Amino acid sequence: MLDAFSRAVVSADASTKCIGGDDLASLKGFIAEGNRRLDAVNAIASNASCMVSDAIAGMICENQGLIQAGGNCYPNRRMAACLRDGEIILRYVTYALLAGDASVLEDRCLNGLKETYSALGVPATSTARAVQIMKAQAAAHIKDQPSESFAGARLRKMGSIVTEDRCASLVAEASSYFDRVIAALS
Amino acid sequence: MKSVVTTVVTAADAAGRFPSTSDLESVQGSLQRAAARLEAAEKLAGNIDAVAQEAYDACIRKYSYLNNAGEANSTDTFKAKCLRDIKHYMRLINYCLVVGGTGPLDEWGIAGQREVYRALNLPTAPYVEALSFARNRGCAPRDLSAQALTEYNALLDYVINSLS
Numbered sequence: 163m164l165d166a167f168s169r170a171v172v173s174a175d176a177s178t179k180c181i182g183g184d185d186l187a188s189l190k191g192f193i194a195e196g197n198r199r200l201d202a203v204n205a206i207a208s209n210a211s212c213m214v215s216d217a218i219a220g221m222i223c224e225n226q227g228l229i230q231a232g233g234n235c236y237p238n239r240r241m242a243a244c245l246r247d248g249e250i251i252l253r254y255v256t257y258a259l260l261a262g263d264a265s266v267l268e269d270r271c272l273n274g275l276k277e278t279y280s281a282l283g284v285p286a287t288s289t290a291r292a293v294q295i296m297k298a299q300a301a302a303h304i305k306d307q308p309s310e311s312f313a314g315a316r317l318r319k320m321g322s323i324v325t326e327d328r329c330a331s332l333v334a335e336a337s338s339y340f341d342r343v344i345a346a347l348s
Numbered sequence: 349m350k351s352v353v354t355t356v357v358t359a360a361d362a363a364g365r366f367p368s369t370s371d372l373e374s375v376q377g378s379l380q381r382a383a384a385r386l387e388a389a390e391k392l393a394g395n396i397d398a399v400a401q402e403a404y405d406a407c408i409r410k411y412s413y414l415n416n417a418g419e420a421n422s423t424d425t426f427k428a429k430c431l432r433d434i435k436h437y438m439r440l441i442n443y444c445l446v447v448g449g450t451g452p453l454d455e456w457g458i459a460g461q462r463e464v465y466r467a468l469n470l471p472t473a474p475y476v477e478a479l480s481f482a483r484n485r486g487c488a489p490r491d492l493s494a495q496a497l498t499e500y501n502a503l504l505d506y507v508i509n510s511l512s
Contacts, residue, residue: 163349165353167353168451175452181389182442186389189446193379210366253361260372260375
């Protein structure tokens with residue numbers, strides 16, 4: 163498993179050169195924005211169970227066949243497995259966001275996931291849809307700009323706005339990890 | 349590669365939980381120290397040739413018998429290899445300063461080091477002398493800030509310990 167720093171080390175070692183100049187500048191940026199990253203991770207971790215259940219519920223709303231007899235979420239047991247898998251995927255995305263590198267997500271979650279799901283008969287399109295919903299939720303939580311029209315009385319904000327750009331770079335980074343999950347499933 | 353972040357993630361993953369507040373707190377702690385480490389890494393990367401050359405010269409000064417025929421520093425090829433070795437350690441120290449742990453030194457420098465030097469019939473004392481010279485050569489605030497020097501010296505001490 164690598165983080166942003168060890169990723170720089172591994173790529174520098176491949177050409178046996180020291181880390182200086184541009185590589186260090188980007189790592190300094192990582193440190194300077196470290197608190198934003200930790201807040202983003204906290205925003206996802208603190209809302210994880212809500213995000214997962216909403217994503218799975220949304221996926222089912224769009225495809226009612228999943229909870230009818232023969233559907234992949236039909237008995238409670240399979241619905242529970244579905245919720246658990248949603249949480250696992252979100253957890254590894256959170257780890258990747260904390261580390262600033264996708265290796266933990268790739269090695270420990272996505273490697274062989276597609277093969278496992280096709281062997282178990284889990285529909286990849288539905289899974290990808292749930293991940294897509296989590297991607298939108300994560301972006302909203304990191305931006306701390308939840309949709310008032312959708313949330314209504316359940317609107318929940320993490321705090322007041324701290325950064326002007328609402329952590330746009332972290333939103334993009336988190337989205338890229340979700341995109342990796344979707345790409346690995348399809 | 350072991351670092352604070354990977355240690356935290358490994359522990360959280362083993363327990364199957366999301367990163368907790370205390371996990372984030374320890375990552376925050378390592379980020380706070382990172383500025384000094386990166387300063388040391390930057391200075392070392394910029395001066396690595398001079399640092400390695402000085403350390404190499406110091407160890408040959410102390411162990412001048414190494415220049416005798418048949419010894420480890422006798423030919424131009426051997427001299428270049430000795431200097432390269434010192435520079436190799438300095439590069440790994442640069443990596444460790446970036447990562448914030450001893451992972452690169454452990455994995456790429458220290459693992460198997462004793463066996464290699466024994467197989468090649470190389471003495472370790474000159475390495476210790478070269479690194480000790482570098483260890484005592486750095487000066488704050490002339491070369492780098494006090495905290496950065498502490499981080500740099502701590503890693504040199506770590507390598508010296510592994511060789512002695």
